[in-house]
Amino acid sequence: MPILYDYPRSRNGYKARLVASHLGLPLQVVTTDLMAGESRQADFLAKNAAGKVPVLELEDGTCLPESNAIALFLAEGSALLPDAKLERAQVLRWMFFEQSQLLPNIGLARMLKITGRDTQRPDVYAQRVEAAQDALSALERHFAGNDWAALGRFTVADIVLYAYSSVVEEAGIDTAPYPAFVAWRRRVESLPAHIPPDWGFAA
Template identity: 50%
Template sequence: MLRLHDYLPSANGYKIRLLLHQLERPYELVPVDIFSGESRTEAFLQKNPDGRIPVLELEPGRFLAESNAILLYLAEGTPFLPDDRYERAQVLQWLFFEQNGVEPNIGSVRFWVLTGRAAGRAEALRLKMEQGHSALAALERHLKTRTFLVNERYTLADIALYAYTHVAPEAGIDLEHYPAVRAWLRRVEAQPRYIEGPAPYTPNAHVSAPAAHAR
């Protein structure tokens, strides 16, 4: 059985759990407390040298890190990943966009705000929120005339972008000015076997802990 090493408040981990649920794939969840250093132990670093979650354990001794790489592995041969070469490349385009434009900005601000690390980061917060809004504006332009991100089908692209976009308000990023994005979020949530997430961070928890290795 698959084993997912994960920290439940992470939206990167949530996207994996959402896909597994929608694929009806059984798996064992292995909680990793990133604040107590569990992702920096020698044992964990053998699973992922970068010391980050999520990590998917395919079988004993075989591990896969990076959330979007895990999504691609799990979706191979399923309707979530198109067979058509161009459509598949479009899915990849949005996965790259998510990790370059959405996760580092919306994800980082959400992490700082919800774990009490926002103090003293005023300029960094301003820049990341500005870049987060820029990413949302790009999504809004694309979704104004589309039901889903790629060829009017629900794919990995939607799962990957949904994970951090729908929790943008937790980062103080209002979605009021993005009506097409909000409508798309509702369509994602209407998909079969949708599950809610990610779990909330405990407010101001672990403020004095070393920088964690997930968002």
């Protein structure tokens, strides 16, 4: 069974666990304690030079880092990821948007907020919130005319967009200006295979 090195508070690892739940794939979740520095130790850096979770370790020992690469790898050949070149590109488009415009801004704003450092680095926090709001405005424009991220149906793009979309409020950002975005988030949460963010970790 593949191993997923992950940390409960990370929403990047959540993406892989959501794909696994939607597709019924087995996955053994192993906690990498980020707070204890485990992801920057030599044995972990050999799995991922970037020193970050998640990493998927296959049965032959091959390691695949990066949440969206893992999500795509798990989704290959399923209804979550089309084969046709242009359809695939439209799914990937939102997965790259997520990485450059949603995750870094919501992720860092949330990290500063929940550790109480938003008041120590107010301009860093403010700039991340501005950029996150710009990304949320893009999603609002899209979801005002579309039920799903791509192709008019639920795909792996919705899963990866959902992960950090689910913690906008934890970053201290009001979602009231983004009603179509909030409605899409509820659509994702209402799917039968949806799971909470701590799913897969030992109790």
